Amino acid sequence: MKAPTKPWTLLYRIYREVLPDAHYYLREWKEKAKAIPNDELREQALASLKDKAFHCEGGAVYGLLAREHRNKIIRFIVAYQTISDYLDNLCDRSTSLDEKDFRALHQSMYHALSPGVKPENYYRYREDQDDRGYLASLVKTCQEVLLELPGFKHAKVPMLQLAEYYCDLQVFKHVEIDKRVGLLEEWFERHKEELPPMTWYEFSACAGSTLGIFCFAAYAANGEMTKEQAVLIKNGYFPWVQGLHILLDYFIDQEEDLEAEDLNFIFYYESKEKMVERIRHIREKAEESIRGLPDWKFHRLINKGLIAIYLADEKVQAHKEIKKTAKQFIRFGGLPTVFFYLNSWMYRRA
Template sequence: MKIPKTPWTMLYKVKKATFPEVRFYLDEWRRKAINIPNSELRAQAVTSLKEKAFHCDGGAVYGLLAGNERQKVIQFIVAYQTISDYLDNLCDRSTSLKEEDFRALHQSMFHALTPGAKPENYYHLRADQDDGGYLASLVLTCQEILQQLPGFPNCQDALHQLAGYYCDLQVFKHVEKSKRVELLKNWHEQHKHELPPMTWYEFSACAGSTLGIFCLIAYASRSELTKKEFDVLKNGYFPWVQGLHILLDYFIDQEEDRIGGDLNFIFYYDNEEQMVERFKFIKEKAEESIRTLPDWRFHQLINKGLIAIYLADKKVQQDKGLRKTAKRFIRFGGLPTAFFYFNSWMYRETV
């Protein structure tokens, strides 16, 4: 299968070649989730699969890079994203606010990227524990697939670095509200020397995406790339592409986060004009970094499609203020973004 380079071929192949496989694997995990013995863990697992399936749909686009290994890559992406979404639900609705508890849960995401690491009781610091082996099954599925990918040994370090950023963010943003911002600011301070100039909340957004991991996995399936080549791929996605992805996610969640009193990185911009200008800057930096990558036209389509999919969300369409700002984002996304935006019905009818 040729790698798509135009918006229309991308949309066609996503619908025909990735969505059906995503549905197949999600159905498998749903069957396991509904049999989780503990009622709280069962509820969060089932809810995450129901409400966040579109994350797997988006991630599975990277299967189009994997040629004959597309099915394996999509299976990994669905399993790994399901871990991420499940843990996010557990932390968001947690009775525990302890950093140690959140770290224990997220150890599963490192184990999933480490074939041979034995799954453990990731719930040992919380009351609800019996998931009937659900989380361990997700971890082992990821490990089994990674062992079959020829390029995996050379990208494992890069995968662990991106997972480290992700897991740190999940821990710091879910502890007691009074501690979150200080922890995130200190965390940013520790990593400033590794980063281009950006605020603590923009760095936090850059850390919160799994897209870089999925990109690396897709290329690990194709051939034996060198560690240096995998680092180029990682740097093509982190920080700017991942930052744009998560800032868009927070952009559409503003109203519900305001009502719920939840942390939202958009709230830390001084005003809407500053926010729009930074979005434009981050989008331009993302496009620059994408140009360094193999198959860069494919990655550019993903970047432009991200803008469209988030801005077509019903949360934006039902909010007059967000809708007005979204139109500005679509304009600086260009024609491909407008194409994806106006064809978003194709995505919505499949979920």
């Protein structure tokens, strides 16, 4: 079955095929998380599954690109996104601010993309240790799926490149508050030459998404992949589609991050007008970059759906000024975004 290209067919298949599979795997991981002996690790694992399940639900949509391998790819996506959300909780709410600790934790995200690599003790630099194999099980699940994908040979290197961007970001944004911006600026300087014109905080946002990795896994399930196809997919998603994804995520978290003194890239725009202008530009570039992809109309729907899913969040609705700006973003996406927005709004409240 072809990937859907209309908003209503996409939603129909999400409800009929994607969400049941995603929820099945989320329930499995929840049961494993409940069995974690260490109180802190168990609490953060369960919190990530409860509060961030919509990340897995959204990512699982890429299973539709894998045709008859949908279930297998959703299994990978839920496991990999669960690692991401769990580690984000551990770092966000950590008593540690140790870069070595954060690097050791995020090594699991490289290993998850490296079939044959044996999981290590990713908690080696922190007191909380015993998770009864929870993180290692997530890693092994990802490895098992990738090992079966005929196109993984040429997808592996760009997937690891995207994972490297992601892990570097997570490490630098969680160290001591007074070191974060300096480390991120230095990191951006090392990569600036290979990027289109953008700021350090926009590059950081582009690095913070797992969507490109999910897209690679889905296409790798369908058959052999050439190096040229792999380059096409990477350029289709990085930097612009991933940047749009994460800037929207940070946009809805503004109030929350302000209270918690967490890093939020939206705060670095010189004005609200400049922020709106740049997000409009990034959305337009995201539209352009997916044009060369197979199933490009599906990817265009994902872009429009991203805007809707984030802006339907209750955090937006509760804040008058943020809600006002959100309406501008919804208009950028046109009628499909309005359609997805209304559906997302009803789904979250149901």
